[in-house]
Amino acid sequence: MASPAIHYRVECADRNAHLFAVTLTIERPAAQQRVALPIWIPGSYLVREFAKNLQKLQAVQGRRKLAAQQLDKHSWQIDCASGKPLVLRYQVCAYDNSVRTAWLDRDRGFFNGTSLCLRVEGQTDEPHAIEVLAPPLLAPGERWSCATALKPARVDRQGFGSYLAADYDELADSPVEMGMFWSAEFEACGVPHRFVVAGAPASFDGERLIADTRAICETQMRFWHGDKVGKRGGPKPPHDRYVFMLNAVDDGYGGLEHQHSTALICTRRDLPQLAAKKQPEGYTTLLGLISHEYFHTWNVKRLRPAEFAHYDYGQENYTRLLWLFEGFTSYYDDLLLRRAGRIDDTGYLRLVNKTINQVLQAPGRLVQSVADASFDAWVKYYRQDEQTPNTTISYYTKGALVALCFDLTLRAEGKGSLDEVMRLLWKKSGGGPIDEAAFAAALEAVGGRSFAQEIASWVHSTDELPLADLLRSHGVAALEDPAQRAQELGLRVAEANGSVQVKMVLRGGAAEQAGFSANDEWIGIELGAAKGHKAQAWRLAKLDDLALYLGPLKKITALIARDRRLLRLPLTLPSGVTTWRLAAQDPAKLTRWLDPQ
Incomplete structure (x- = not known):
């Protein structure tokens, strides 16, 4: 097979500066070739302007340096002749530790093609190749590995080397994880799967994660294709390989689906733990995330809205x-x-x-x-x-x-x-x-x-x-229980260091009727004289304090700080506000x- 005419080489140019270096070779460019970086990534519906991270774009054809004219916020036109190989070199600043963009530091590298790989206009349906180079070592004993769902062309034992994509869409849909991550492989209904975890602590129970993930994958394949899926003569799932890429961090949650992989992020405390009698409550949330992104293998990546039959990366x-x-x-x-x-x-x-x-x-x-x-x-x-x-x-x-x-x-x-x-x-x-x-x-x-x-x-x-x-x-019965205090009042708050910060005021609630506004600080309450009690004022550290101070009172004055002004708001506590509780009957x-x- 001939080498693809569009080839990317990705290097970790400077891990301390969070810089990837990309070399794009276009074997058969058009005259005045145009290239563009996507403004969004499929599955995350927001214009993210990835081009803001691209810098130092240079173009050469043979020994001749060429002008690269920027046409708009994300595309360029190269002053080149047709037919002769065109080489573009540029850097990408990678400092977004999410599943949507790119990240590079001393410990880990990650990128989506939409963040690093310029699209070659007129040739997006052609085969693409990408070469991912191992970074220079920064510490003794350091040895990075590379994981992606792209099909390998020539890679080493650590996974670095050249990979192939059928077109730009497949390249853009195949994230790459690099670093000293934990890795394990398993089969589900005959399909090879790999799970890599970056940032896992020593307490991480990888065997538990793999067992649970395998059960989820097999259940979903049988859901879509029946009990004979993967067996001789039985139906085949739409994917012949799959890679889970999980980044465990101090605080984070999310996932982004791809045809043959998914990128995930969770808190380290939610990972399954060795010898734990009871796994963290957040582990169920993590399994739900894994289940969600894997279900997208069918529902959204293949079975998808007609409007997504062909992605437009420019709008x-x-x-x-x-x-x-x-x-x-x-x-x-x-x-x-x-x-x-x-x-x-x-x-x-x-x-x-x-x-x-x-x-x-x-x-x-x-x-x-x-x-x-x-x-x-x-x-x-x-x-x-x-x-x-x-x-x-x-x-x-x-x-x-x-x-x-x-x-x-x-x-x-x-x-x-x-x-x-x-x-x-x-x-x-x-x-x-x-x-x-x-x-x-x-x-x-x-x-x-x-x-x-x-x-x-x-x-x-x-x-x-x-x-x-x-x-x-x-x-299943839907029972009604008294609402928690914030919901009763129609508020969403943050409580920290003895302070109640109002984040949101819900439409139609008691707090809105009293005049509360988002970003208020609820300092305290004033109570009028009641039977057996004189008028009082109390500092409020958390909403639960209201039950201690109010007793049967329903009308109070809330003391609020807004834009450094102190306000008194008349607040009537509502009754009958409930929340649902489901019970099996x-x-x-x-x-x-x-x-x-």
């Missing part, structure tokens, strides 16, 4: 279907944890309960439909501020509840389940792009009737979802939903 790519692709994935990530035996019924209902309360406690659910929230992801979901819960709703959380409603409705009517709808969508589309009409048709095919009314109400309006009735029909019905045979 926003809009869709109203993120509720289906992110929301439904959020429904199945925890449900498949339950089916994989990683959590029990009580643990699963606790997670559903949390999602329900997150949605019910967001006034924005009555302002914006989940379809509109999908479209507005570019300006709202990734740019949250003090008014976010009042003006928008998460297509993750409400989308998950929409999925739950469709699933429980189908099951209650005895016509199938959402599982069958998802598999039918996969079969009908061939694992490719779909639109809302395809989803509606699959619902009707499985359910035996039109679901147009439900789609209009649950997806395109701000109507409340029929959660209580549907849960009750499947053996009919185990047989619950089992038919959570663990169908």
Whole structure:
């Protein structure tokens, strides 16, 4: 096979300065060749302006230095002739320790192609090669390794060397992890998998992580393709390899899906621990993240919105279907944890309960439909501020509840389940792009009737979802408990060092009616004279102090600091504010939903 005509060489130019050096060779450039760096990365719907980190772009053709004219914020035109090899050299500053961009320091390197690899306009469908060089050693005994899901062409035992991509899309969709990371390999339904973990402490239980991850992967492959997946004569999953890349940090959480891999970040305290009688509570959250990103292997990376059939890396790519692709994935990530035996019924209902309360406690659910929230992801979901819960709703959380409603409705009517709808969508589309009409048709095919009314109400309006009735029909009661103090008042606060900082004021709540504002500091309270008590004033260190100081009183004066001004706000404490608590009442019905045979 001939060497690809587009070749990148990536070097760790200066780990202390967080600089990658990239050499791009274009064997057959066009005259006045244009190149561009993406402004966003698929799966994370925000314009991130990766070109802001690119510097020192130089171009040569043979021995001739060429001018590189910048055309806009992310693209350049090279003053070159056609046909003769063109070489571009540049640096990228890598100081974003997230899953979306690039990072380089003395201990670790990581990058996505969208952050480092200029697109060659007119040749993005051609094969691409990328060579990743091992960094110079900075300490005795240091020996880095390299991990990526790209297909190797010529690599050494540590994974450094040349890799191949079918086109720019595959290159952009294949992150690279470097460093002295922990690594293990396993098979799931015959498919080779690798898990690498950077930053793990000595207490890390790798065997536990691999066992749980394998169970999740096998459960999901069987969900999509049946029990014979991976067996001789049985169906094959869409991926022939997969790499999990987990960065364990002091404080962080998130993931980004790719066709043959995922990049993850979690806190070190959430990793499974050796010889622990009980694993950290956050470990379930980590397993849910692993489940979520792996489910994207099917739902979003292959089965995806029609608008994402071909990515435009130079501008926003809009869709109203993120509720289906992110929301439904959020429904199945925890449900498949339950089916994989990683959590029990009580643990699963606790997670559903949390999602329900997150949605019910967001006034924005009555302002914006989940379809509109999908479209507005570019300006709202990734740019949250003090008014976010009042003006928008998460297509993750409400989308998950929409999925739950469709699933429980189908099951209650005895016509199938959402599982069958998802598999039918996969079969009908061939694992490719779909639109809302395809989803509606699959619902009707499985359910035996039109679901147009439900789609209009649950997806395109701000109507409340029929959660209580549907849960009750499947053996789960929705009980109401008194809300915690912050929710009772309609506040979201941060408590630290004896101070109560107001972060958000929820629409329609008692705090808004009293005149509270985001960024206020709630200093204290004043109480009028009451039977047996004289007028009092108290310093407030945390919201729970209110129960100590108020007794039966419902009307108080809140002492607030705002922009260094001291204010007195008349606050009436409400009554009857509740939060949901789910309880299993009919185990047989619950089992038919959570663990169908």
